[in-house]
Amino acid sequence: MMTDFFLKLRRAGLPVTLTEFLTLLEALNQRVxxxxxxxxxxxxxxxxxxDERHYDRFDQxxxxxxxxxxTLFDEIVGATVPLEWLHKLAELTLxxxxxxxxxxxxxxxxxxxxxxxxxxxxxxxxxxGNKWIGTAxxxxxxxxxxxxEGIRIGQEVSRHRRAAKVWDRxxxxxxxxxxxxxxxxxxxxxxxxxRFAREGAAQELDLDDTIRSTARNAxxxxxxxxxxxxxxxxVLLFLDVGGSMDDHVRVCEELFSAxxxxxxxxxxxxxxxxxxxxxxxDNRRRYTEKTETTSVLHTFSQDYKLILVGDATMSxxxxxxxxxxxxxxxxxxxxxxxxxLLAAYPRAIWLNPQSQNRWxxxxxxxxxxxxxxxxxxxxxxxxxxxxIRALQRSR
Amino acid sequence: xxxxxxxGTDRYIATDDLMMAVNxxxxxxxxxxxxxxxxxxxxxxxxxxxxxxxxxxxxxxIKSTTKAQQGLYEYDAVSRLRDSQLGxxxxxxxxxxxxxxxxxxxxxxxxxxxxxxxxIDKADIEFPNDLxxxxxxxxxxxxxxxxxxxxxxxxIIIITSNNEKELPDAFLRxxxxxxxxxPDRETMExxxxxxYPDLKKHLLAEALEAFFEIRDVSGLKKRPSTSELLDWxxxxxxEDIPPEALRGDQxxxxxxxxxxxxxxEQDVHLFEKLxxxxxxxxx
Numbered sequence: 001m002m003t004d005f006f007l008k009l010r011r012a013g014l015p016v017t018l019t020e021f022l023t024l025l026e027a028l029n030q031r032v033x034x035x036x037x038x039x040x041x042x043x044x045x046x047x048x049x050x051d052e053r054h055y056d057r058f059d060q061x062x063x064x065x066x067x068x069x070x071t072l073f074d075e076i077v078g079a080t081v082p083l084e085w086l087h088k089l090a091e092l093t094l095x096x097x098x099x100x101x102x103x104x105x106x107x108x109x110x111x112x113x114x115x116x117x118x119x120x121x122x123x124x125x126x127x128x129g130n131k132w133i134g135t136a137x138x139x140x141x142x143x144x145x146x147x148x149e150g151i152r153i154g155q156e157v158s159r160h161r162r163a164a165k166v167w168d169r170x171x172x173x174x175x176x177x178x179x180x181x182x183x184x185x186x187x188x189x190x191x192x193x194x195r196f197a198r199e200g201a202a203q204e205l206d207l208d209d210t211i212r213s214t215a216r217n218a219x220x221x222x223x224x225x226x227x228x229x230x231x232x233x234x235v236l237l238f239l240d241v242g243g244s245m246d247d248h249v250r251v252c253e254e255l256f257s258a259x260x261x262x263x264x265x266x267x268x269x270x271x272x273x274x275x276x277x278x279x280x281x282d283n284r285r286r287y288t289e290k291t292e293t294t295s296v297l298h299t300f301s302q303d304y305k306l307i308l309v310g311d312a313t314m315s316x317x318x319x320x321x322x323x324x325x326x327x328x329x330x331x332x333x334x335x336x337x338x339x340x341l342l343a344a345y346p347r348a349i350w351l352n353p354q355s356q357n358r359w360x361x362x363x364x365x366x367x368x369x370x371x372x373x374x375x376x377x378x379x380x381x382x383x384x385x386x387x388i389r390a391l392q393r394s395r
Numbered sequence: 396x397x398x399x400x401x402x403g404t405d406r407y408i409a410t411d412d413l414m415m416a417v418n419x420x421x422x423x424x425x426x427x428x429x430x431x432x433x434x435x436x437x438x439x440x441x442x443x444x445x446x447x448x449x450x451x452x453x454x455x456x457i458k459s460t461t462k463a464q465q466g467l468y469e470y471d472a473v474s475r476l477r478d479s480q481l482g483x484x485x486x487x488x489x490x491x492x493x494x495x496x497x498x499x500x501x502x503x504x505x506x507x508x509x510x511x512x513x514x515i516d517k518a519d520i521e522f523p524n525d526l527x528x529x530x531x532x533x534x535x536x537x538x539x540x541x542x543x544x545x546x547x548x549x550x551i552i553i554i555t556s557n558n559e560k561e562l563p564d565a566f567l568r569x570x571x572x573x574x575x576x577x578p579d580r581e582t583m584e585x586x587x588x589x590x591y592p593d594l595k596k597h598l599l600a601e602a603l604e605a606f607f608e609i610r611d612v613s614g615l616k617k618r619p620s621t622s623e624l625l626d627w628x629x630x631x632x633x634e635d636i637p638p639e640a641l642r643g644d645q646x647x648x649x650x651x652x653x654x655x656x657x658x659x660e661q662d663v664h665l666f667e668k669l670x671x672x673x674x675x676x677x678x
Contacts, residue, residue, distance in 0.1 A: 015564065019568050019569075020568055023423065023571075026423060027419050027422065027423055030422050032415070032419045032423070033415065038411065039415055042411060042412040043415050043419055046412075046415060046416035046419055046420075046571040046572055047419065049572060050428070050564075050568070050570065050572045051567075051572070052430060052574035055574065203460065220480065221476060221477065221480055223476075228460075260561075
């Protein structure tokens, strides 16, 4: 059962490794978690998931794998449902009032007795009604129904908010960015852009200077320090989102997450199709929180390298005419803004996820390419390397 | 084992999942990596674990210039060189110039200590990788003195991160992980109760109301967190602000003493603007 769970997690794209799985088993072996399902869930999560973005996916797999607590225990103890266990379940699912109600109706033993009886009587699926074990009825047994002392079987979400299980609540939903983890190649390519410079506090021994100073100091030691070398490259990343870029989302995400960890000075902004007077940093709030392009131009100095990522596939009007934007009325044309950007950041490239052999058939790509002075490269590993070489060359 | 179970303390409310993560890490002797929004008590957790389990507490605070080696030991070559010029006798023993780091300190305590490696993401990208073996085997080698330092008791290691850098997979594989979620209203009430036990019920309810409303304002650069709420409540209590003031102000002005909650000029502006707009809508 555990191995299945492990394999399901891997299939769901969670980067779970054997080491972590063994850790979990070791912890179970040492009785870190008791028989409570919640505890097992928390333990498994702490041991197997190492990034809060994956919490949601973990919850989903956990939910489906241990769907309906009955299935879980079927596998452990065979097809019978032990009384004690149902007690446990009821403790989790029922409120104090409910428990009192049950007492008033004859108590646990009786309820369980009837349950076992019905279990035996019933075969097959049942829905509605008020006696059989099934769904959406008022019988005390079954799911998706309402009965104060009901036993819920195989229902993922509590309908009356009595007992949503933690993993069914899926509270970490919006943290999952599902960026693929294979960004290493891109990181290696980006690494070429690194330029080391000495910056910050003096920390390293400068041997040459120390020898010189000591000699000048009549043989008495005089130590000289220099700052350490750091990656001093600054990058401005502009990403096209929405519309025709949807097909290329994955590769852009990969580039983005690789760039993020690679550069200390990385600033990113989003745009749609073409650069106009405003950019934004958060796609969910793109209409309320805009950054003016001019203020970007004024904030970041010339030594930033500019990388634009977009398919440049649009109507030619969006490039050349004021008011040509598909989304709003732009007082100045896109090419004016792009020229301004290029003047501010002489070291710039455009990475295009659109496959290169189609470039010649799309007029807007041609236009942007001309504006970029031919510094447009395909968003492939090879193209990225070419682009980065171009960034290092151009001055 | 029962006495080494962590269940939160009188000053620290731990949720079930957090307790489980701590106990798993303690039992198996693996590091525990804690992430979460700033101000949700990541650093405090380690202190409280040490207090609850009655262990010595060692803190290693990481800065952008911290090297992994500094946690083990440092060989102070510079002062040895100076001493040699002055002809001091201690120069002949290299051990005099080995400065113990925090990890070494944690390895040699008499009982199992709690070691906090605070804000590991501040350091260089390679920093966690440099500590892999040391955290795994809990031992390291001092080259200068040809000495093997082994942990007498595997320390309970708690590592916090603010997510500024991604940590390497190999490092993550060796840790337990827990993400401290922002507490819901119920937990928040318990937290406040722990810190200010004789707070008027009325005031607490109003304060929490105002607090969660501010947190819900979208577009804030820095949303107020638990520690800010606690500061704010401290101020409210100190200034003896009546609960009604909080409620009335919701519609008209920024809540009193907002400086404890909003730490950013732009946020204050944004908040004023929103309040202004909502008031106009009402009129």
